[in-house]
Amino acid sequence: MRGTCVRGLLGPQNRHLWFWIFIGPFVLGLTLFTYVPLAWSVYLSFFDAHNTVSPTDFVGLDNYAAMLGDDAFTDSLVTFLVFTAFIVPATYALSLSLALMVNRLRWAQAFFRSVFFLPVACSYVVAALIWKMSIFNGVRFGLANTVLDWFGADQIAWLSTTDPPWYWLVIVTVRLWLQAGFYMVLFLAGLQRISPRLYEAAAVDGARPGWQVFRHITFPQLRATSVAVVLLLVINAFQAFDEFYNLLSDSRGYPPYARPPLVYLYYTALGQGQNLGLGSAGAVILALIIAVVTVVQARWFGLGRKDD
């Protein structure tokens, strides 16, 4: 009987055994470090959990009500929307343009592909500090202000001015620099999947190279890649933390503007307040928003339909 059980567990030719040897450690890690903390966070969200992860005071939906009624949290969601409105189209346009340029190169294509891809390897923290301290600092010897000075313009405190909100320029450009190369590679892969016969047929039909071919052949053929890129960009925008935190925070905290949801939740749950119940409720709300937006967007673009 025992032998039968073991044989059943191992499966024919030990396939089950090898499956679990290879997959088991990852399943274990995923469970321990992702699913258990996730479930624990949902549990904490229903308790008054100041400075504790094993609370006893059940408060029901109070934390959810408090978070949804908190102006700072709703403001952080608006920050995310503004950031998304800037970064998604900008990254999309830049990475597609780079991909089109690199794809047309007859020589040194690998070199330029690497050059544009290299910033992806740079840490968000390092890039944010370079942007903050040397390019966009607010004094006369910052790179951006030096250039302005050549044209006789006044110095700008890029990260400290809210009217006009120059900090958006800093935040968007650092992320553009860091991520455009990655999406360029995705577009390059998409471009290389397009059959040359389509272009030949278009040429035979008299289509002019350039905008006309791009509009009627290239762009429609990149539809699947475009949907994936936009989905990834939106999810990444929701998860924005590193560059915001390193550009705008100081030892005393974070200004109320340009504070995305994750930064706000970080201060709520892990800052000196250590309100882990409230922070967890915010995390659950944010996760639900991301899930709903992703599903709606996927449906809207028709991701997963048979014709894709």
Next chain:
Amino acid sequence: MSMSRRRLLGAGGGLALTGALAAACGSNTGRDGDDHAGQPVIKQWYHQYGEPGTEQAVRRYADAFEKANVQVQWRPGNYDQQTAAALLTKSGPDVFEVNGPTLDQIQGGQVVDLTDLLSEAKDDFNPAVLAPKTYQGKVWAVPQVIDTQLLYYRKSMLKASGVEPPRSLDALIDAAKELTTKDVKGLFLGNDGGPGVLGGTPLNAAGLTLVTEDGKVGFDDPAAARTLGKLRQLYAEKSLLLGAPSDWSDPAALTQGLTAMQWSGLWALPQVKKALGDDFGVLPFPQDGAHGAPAVPVGAYGAAVSARAQDKAVAKAYVKWLWVERTDYQEDFALRYGFHIPARISLATKAAKLRQGAAGEAVRFVTDHGHAEPLLWTSASRTAYQDALSRIIKGGADPDGELRSVVRKTEAELRRVKKKS
């Protein structure tokens, strides 16, 4: 020579085993000798001080403690958040310095009552910094050193512009405007324009407090909106330096000539003196209104014992030995590396370095005009207040409306913490 996968794994396994044996034999203690072998271990955490020599000093003190093996951890980065998170786990420190502890940490039972450590020495600790470490008559951390913040100004720049050192908030606003040129700004209150570092100081200068002694909101008063509204003027008139490479805690903006006046810490005084010689003076934050008074914030890192400490008795004995009995170490720690005021009044009054010039004035400001953040001023209240101050200064938001919302938030926080007590 080629190496097969089996030999490579064997060699790797051998190295791992050697490492494990070495660790098990205690070779990796980070110490030169083994004077403390077999003794209880105390993990002690410090935040990263900027002054050279401080780390070596605290390791030297730890080595001199004979009853335990004290392992010092010098922790760069966001220290307050690191300790707050570590106190939830068993791997946190036994003894740690803390810019608090916060009321939530005390009420959450995360720190140990240290009242008995002070005994007869209690009266010798500066009451301004002992008060925020005291809750319901019990002391929850032993103050180590006192820090304060001051308004530094360049005498030569003020003289060249015919500006007197400002003694009122209105005079400060006028002076900052007068001192601003194309390359030099009048005043530096931090890269955020002031909300972060100033905190409750402008309210103190208007004769108000964050939380009253009987536990009520201390700034529900028209004077608060008036004073905070004036800070907007500094920003609107472009008199503030913003976006400097280093923030308010570093005196570089003043010493490099980017600003004529800067709000910074007492710790910056030696650096300022070295760079500017006698070409500088210090002032408290100037008063505002008929009921106002000059103000400086005071605070103190204190030594606390975690409620999860393995051996609380030994940890408490160590804190008593280091910060109550060894006054020579306290004086060394406060004055030899950086520049702080010792928490013990007897040490502060006899220290020669604190008697003359700007340092002497700073000590007087602390005594006459010092305000510590009340223990009841919680993190949530602080965030709401700083957000409001930022919106007033940078966005030109209505101070009355902003403060009404902060008062409501603070009242809710006060109700919450009182319910727990």
